[in-house]
Ligand SMILES: COc1ccc(CNS(=O)(=O)c2ccc(S(N)(=O)=O)s2)cc1
């Protein structure tokens with residue numbers, strides 16, 4: 001398969017050539033219009049059981065920077081909300097822009113944020129492996145958290161301080177003991193809708209849970225994201241990793257539901 005990316009030739013508008021599902025009926029991200037979201041009182045709060053959470057490593061796959069977790073048991077799960085059972089945390093990663101306040105994938109009435117954090121969970125109660133879950137209609141649940149430009153976020157420091165170890169595509173480093181609970185905003189009020197992975201293979205397997213309240217990130221911290229490269233160490237070019245976001249996709253009649261707490 002042709003390598004995909006976010007450039008002019010290999011970017012989101014070209015992905016459908018290798019991944020026809022890109023033009024499917026439940027693609028992500030979307031523009032969320034709060035007034036049109038259906039307020040569903042039956043939507044329970046989401047519960048994050050992240051207490052025994054332990055990160056393993058941090059790596060640069062040339063598209064984003066990813067922190068991976070041990071998902072061999074149910075120690076780190078989310079449940080409740082739109083989910084029928086517990087989903088295990090597999091990894092989290094980010095999408096961000098260049099200068100300014102664009103860079104998020106989901107938008108709210110057209111408003112973009114400087115970055116968006118995705119906490120990727122899979123339905124281990126129903127699927128044997130992550131790969132199988134990623135291809136199933138109810139296989140994944142991703143919590144999206146907006147990062148708004150503002151004061152620096154103390155919880156993010158540990159992550160941005162580790163970026164020098166994974167500057168190049170394909171680099172990986174130990175990153176143990178990080179608990180993403182410290183990246184959560186005060187409120188877990190959310191929007192939820194059925195969607196897809198926002199990068200190839202674009203599987204339509206994601207129940208999206210988008211938190212309404214953003215966390216803040218400073219310009220200095222965003223600068224650390226933009227020192228990451230999409231190029232490998234052995235390559236001559238040094239291309240910065242930035243603007244790694246897919247634009248909003250057609251809603252195609254989907255309902256976005258809003259939680260009350
Ligand atoms: C079976 O082969 C596979 C299965 C799954 C993947 C994608 N990898 S992944 O699931 O971590 C994600 C990609 C994009 C994500 S986003 N931005 O929507 O949160 S999550 C690759 C190969």
Ligand SMILES: [Zn+2]
Pocket residue numbers: 093094095118198
């Ligand atoms: Zn993502």
